[in-house]
Amino acid sequence: MLKIKSYSLTKPAIYLYSLLAITMLNFCTENQSHNERVDDVQKPNIVLILTDDQGWGDLSSHGNKIIHTPNLDTLHTESVSFLNFYVSPVCAPTRASLLTGRYALRTGTSWVTHRKEVMRSEELTLAELLKSHGYKTGIFGKWHNGEQYPNDPLGQGFDEFFGFSAGHWNNYFNTTLRHNQEEVATSGYIADVLTDKALQFIEENQNTPFLCYLPYNTPHSPFQVPDSLYDKYKALGLNNKDACVYAMCENIDLNVGRVLDKLEALHLEENTIVLFLTDNGPNGHRYNGGMKGIKASVDEGGVRVPLFIRWPGKIPANTRIPTISAHIDLLPTIAEWCEIKLPQDLQLDGRSLVPLINGDADGWPDRRIYSYKPNKDLTRAGAVRDNNYRLVVDQNDNLYLFNMTEDPGQKNNVAEKEPEVAESLKRAFDNWFTDVTAQGVEPPPIPVGFDAAPEIELPAPEASIHGKLNFKGGMGWANDWITGWSSPLDTVSWELEVEEDGLYELAAQLNISDEMVGANIEARTNQKVIRHTVIQAFFSPNLSSHDRVDRGEVYEKNWKSVVIGNMDLEKGKQTLKINVNASQWNGKMELKGLRLKKVSKAG
Incomplete structure (x- = not known):
């Protein structure tokens, strides 16, 4: 605090000294504020870019002679890159491990649909960790670790969410996304839209340390991309799918360039750690550096992906690290750079890569990295990778051992020639699997009734279907719906965990033909039943799409929201069931899901 001695002064002198004192006070206050801002800025910003189904070979810097990715090539040159970096073989498990530093099975995430993609809300995420230390946190893209609060991004540490929570999206042009709790x-x-929002977030928070998580949903299907890029690759003689995938990857490259340009324009590049990686191997057979396997495989090509990390002036540029590493390592690495002490009781599977990056790897221990082959049934299948070998274990317990140093393309199974190595790695895999599944991986019930999320969706793929019902797309991937109603015995059910007693409005997302007008839709839980009689048909065709290749997932269509009624739900576990009574069954009814909206609390 500025102190002024007391003297006998004339009024002009008093005025001058007062003016001087005010000026000095303002200077000190402004200088203090500036120093505080400098202290904040000294905490590194984090820009974490993840792409969806882009393989290791979908970059020109990795030897692909067809694709054009100049911005990612530049980032590669300016970064430390890990030559043997591993993720999970499919989307949701990679995301859970990336955000927690733990193997996905340990977080409850075992697959990609039917709520097996949900990460436990109790998990400490990178966003929660950074937010607790003064960071602004935003996610712009695909979440895929839980649709409803508190398993959604807002419940897992993100201040802002713009994107979607499902495993994929149905339309990439002029689509509807979610901004926090609102559809827009x-x-x-x-x-491009996701990048726009990420750039806005960066600009709005440039004077505050931030985590900008940018999980693009491309080049995942459906295969849609602007004409100019698609035409460019078709002109090279590629088939429609590969032309579209490469065009989607080039679009990603353009958007990564926009992010890097924004950091430079705001003078943030030297204080921002940029990480780029992909979530699994390529979604098809194309150039991938001669590796065996694609997405969903636990062979090298299904789980080895690029990792580029850039922090100008703080870590070396144009550096290549061959040591094996994985997605589980990023949370502890970022925590060390941000000087954040992790909770002592936090059981991490990853380790900080900072010693490797700093060239101080003396004493770095040998390690094994494990992969689980996700499927709808929890089978003990997967792989283990050490510095020299990859052991693949299939669901019938067959062993396939490859010497990755001598045989990087996995052409020769040496399990019989080196049985001791194979058995040692198999024991390690079995012990790991038992450990990471110790808490169980059963899908949790859907959380209902949180004040932070008074309206939630119960999507069809999160339901159990009974009778002759089926999913339109077969497997019940994201955005699918239920069809095949032919009897009152056909039932759909969702398992709920109600946070508190309350009155809830139930609305069904329906398509229903003329023949089904007059049918009664019944919703029940325990002994409570509400009914709605269908008085008007509504049946939408599939909407037109910009697909370059016929899709394996369902197409997008319009849905009519039909309020079934209000129902009291009691705190605790509940089973909510839907069935239909009709006088005739020669029509069609399709159910996309339910929406539950809290009307009032009990009492």
């Missing part, structure tokens, strides 16, 4: 219509190509 967008204009343009989805990756």
